[in-house]
Every structure is written in structure tokens, then in C-alpha cells.
Amino acid sequence: MNYHKLIIASNFSLIILWYSCTPFQPSQKDLLSQNVDFLIVKGNEYWEKRVEPEYATWARNFLLKAHQMRPQDTVTGLLYSRACFFEGKYIEQNKIKRDSLFIEGALSALSIALNIDPKEINSETILNSGEGQHFLVKKIENIKESSLPALYMFGINLGEFIFSKPVRKRMQKRDLLESLYHRIYSLDPIYDFGGPMRLLGILYSRLPGMDLDQAKVYFDTAIRMYPNCFSHRTAKAEYYYIKSGNRESFHNELSHIINLDPTIIPDIMPENLMEQGRAEFLLKQKLDLFE
Numbered sequence: 001m002n003y004h005k006l007i008i009a010s011n012f013s014l015i016i017l018w019y020s021c022t023p024f025q026p027s028q029k030d031l032l033s034q035n036v037d038f039l040i041v042k043g044n045e046y047w048e049k050r051v052e053p054e055y056a057t058w059a060r061n062f063l064l065k066a067h068q069m070r071p072q073d074t075v076t077g078l079l080y081s082r083a084c085f086f087e088g089k090y091i092e093q094n095k096i097k098r099d100s101l102f103i104e105g106a107l108s109a110l111s112i113a114l115n116i117d118p119k120e121i122n123s124e125t126i127l128n129s130g131e132g133q134h135f136l137v138k139k140i141e142n143i144k145e146s147s148l149p150a151l152y153m154f155g156i157n158l159g160e161f162i163f164s165k166p167v168r169k170r171m172q173k174r175d176l177l178e179s180l181y182h183r184i185y186s187l188d189p190i191y192d193f194g195g196p197m198r199l200l201g202i203l204y205s206r207l208p209g210m211d212l213d214q215a216k217v218y219f220d221t222a223i224r225m226y227p228n229c230f231s232h233r234t235a236k237a238e239y240y241y242i243k244s245g246n247r248e249s250f251h252n253e254l255s256h257i258i259n260l261d262p263t264i265i266p267d268i269m270p271e272n273l274m275e276q277g278r279a280e281f282l283l284k285q286k287l288d289l290f291e
Contacts, residue, residue: 035069036066036069036070039062039063039065039066039069040062040063040066040073040076042058042062043059043060043062043063043066043076043079043080043083044059044079045059046058046059046062047059047063047079047083050083050086050270051269051270051273051274053090053091056083056086056087056090056091057087057091059083060080060083060084060086060087063076063079063080063083064080066080067080067108071111071117071118074112074150077108077109077111077112077118077150078108078109078112078149078150078153080105080108081105081106081108081109081112081150081153081154081157082105082153083105084101084102084104084105084108084157085101085102085105085153085156085157085160086270086271086274087101088101088102088105088157088160089160089274090271090274090277090278099161099164102157102158102160102161103123103126103127103157103161105153105157106126106153106154106157106158106161107121107122107123107125107126108153109150109151109152109153109154109157110125110126110150110154112147112150113140113143113147113150113151113154114139114143114147115147126158126176129172133173133175133176134175136176137175137176137179137180140176140179140180140183141179141183143183143187145187145188148184148187148188148191149191151180151183151184151187152184152191152192152195152196154180155180155181155184155199156195156199158173158176158177158180159177159181159199159202159203162177163202163206163239167208170206170207171207171208174207177203177207178203181196181199181200181203182200184196184199185197185199185200190225190226193226193229193265193268194221194222194225194226194229194232195222195231197218197219197221197222197225197232198218198219198222198231198232198235200214200215200218201215201216201218201219201222201232201235201236201239201240202215202235202239203215204218205239205240205243206239206243212240212243212244215239215240215243216236216240219232219235219236219240220236223236226265228260228261228264228265228272229265229268229272230257230260230262230271230272230275230276230279231271231272231275233253233254233256233257233275233279234254234257234275234278234279234282236253237249237250237253237254237257237279237282238282241253242289242290245290247286247290250282250286250289250290251283251286254279254280254282254283255279255283257275257276257279258276258279258280260272260276262275262276
């Protein structure tokens with residue numbers, strides 16, 4: 001048993017021990033509720049420290065347990081989805097484990113967006129083509145604005161999974177991704193510091209036959225409106241500049257990111273720091289990326 005799992009088990013035992021010493025004997029439901037509350041508190045505490053990779057992993061594990069025990073808690077479910085995305089994008093190096101995190105984050109968010117039991121969906125729900133995908137597209141096209149946070153988390157997790165795949169697999173999900181990203185954009189284009197614009201920029205860069213000029217428009221708009229959200233800049237370099245073969249702009253954009261202040265938007269300081277690390281990594285890979 002690793003350390004963070006030992007913490008969870010030990011604190012649950014302490015809760016039970018404390019109650020056993022009091023005159024009032026709570027029900028098992030009360031004990032479980034207390035334990036879930038503890039898991040949520042710890043998950044949020046470690047999430048605030050996510051700039052440290054170990055804490056990011058701890059946050060996800062605490063939130064996972066809480067989400068499993070209280071699936072109706074949409075706030076915790078969405079934070080768990082975001083934690084999966086963060087660990088998959090910035091921390092996990094193993095490709096299979098990274099993909100697993102993105103799928104888990106996507107499924108958690110999708111169950112909230114569609115208001116269904118998480119047990120009713122699995123990876124086949126989003127990875128299979130045919131009638132299942134057509135049904136999912138229809139659901140997404142009619143989704144309400146109140147479901148935007150969940151739909152967005154579904155979108156960024158699914159995108160990280162799909163866009164790393166070969167062209168054929170990306171094209172199999174074209175209808176789903178187009179419907180999903182345009183629906184997110186239509187609900188609120190500036191949500192999450194302009195995230196929907198970045199998603200469309202990536203979409204138009206990564207799918208064959210799309211208008212690459214339109215990708216630039218989406219990226220440029222996101223950067224102009226939120227210049228201190230570094231993920232817009234790294235995405236533009238990684239997807240648009242590589243696709244257009246613009247080595248000089250690729251180098252200049254990433255070099256610029258490294259020299260920016262990541263603390264200007266406190267809520268996304270950890271993500272900005274990670275994006276700076278991503279920029280350094282991409283610069284080191286420049287010769288291979290522009291073969």
C-alpha cells in the first residue's frame with residue numbers, strides 16, 4: 001500500500017475509533033459521509049499544491065475515492081476530471097497510462113454533462129464509431145448551458161486522447177469532435193480563459209481538410225484576449241506552427257512563453273508553470289518536429 005492510500009485508510013479508521021468512544025453511535029451512512037468529506041477536503045488541499053507532481057497525483061487519488069463513494073457530487077466529479085487531465089498532460093510519462101487518465105477524465109465529465117450514472121458508460125461509449133457516436137453527437141448538440149463545465153472537461157480530455165493518434169483514428173472522431181467543440185464554443189467562447197477558442201484552433205490544425213487559416217484566427221483571438229494563459233501559446237506553436245511549417249514563429253513563440261511571468265493569473269499559475277516546461281521540451285525537439 002503506498003503512502004497516500006495509507007493516509008486514506010488510517011484517517012477512516014480514526015473516524016470510526018473516535019465515534020466508538022462517544023455516547024452517540026452514528027450509522028454506517030454517517031461514517032461514510034464523514035469519510036467522503038475528509039477525502040474531498042484532502043483532495044482539494046493537494047489540488048491547490050498541484051504544481052508539485054506528487055501532490056497532483058495525491059489530489060487525483062483522493063478525489064477518485066470521493067467521486068466513487070459520492071458520484072452525485074458534480075463539483076467533486078468535475079475536479080476529479082480536471083485532475084485526470086492535469087496529471088495526464090503534464091506529469092505522466094507513460095503513454096498508455098496517460099491515455100487511461102484522459103479517458104477516465106472524459107468519462108467522469110461526460111456522465112455529469114449527460115446527467116447519467118457513471119456506471120452506465122465506459123470507454124466504448126466514446127471510442128466506438130457508428131450508431132453510438134451518432135447518438136452521442138445528438139445529445140451534445142442539445143446540451144444546456146448549465147452543463148458547459150462538464151462538457152468542456154469532456155472535450156479537453158477527449159481531445160488530448162484523440163489528437164495524439166494517427167490520422168485515421170482522428171478522422172473517425174471528426175464528427176464528434178466538431179460537434180463537441182463548436183457546441184462548447186457556442187455556449188461560451190471565453191470560458192476558462194478562452195479555452196473553447198484554443199480547442200477549435202487545435203481541431204482545425206489537427207484534422208486533415210480543415211481550414212488552417214481558421215485555426216490561426218482562433219489561436220490569435222484566444223491569445224489576444226488572454227495573453228497570460230500560456231496554454232494558448234504552446235498549443236499554437238505545437239499544432240499550428242508545426243502544421244504550417246513555420247520554424248521561426250515556433251521558436252519565437254515558445255521562447256516568449258519561457259520569459260513570461262506565470263503568476264499573473266493565480267488560478268492557473270500551476271498550469272502556466274507546466275506550460276513553460278512544455279515550451280522548453282518542444283524547443284529541444286524542434287529538429288525532429290520539423291523533419
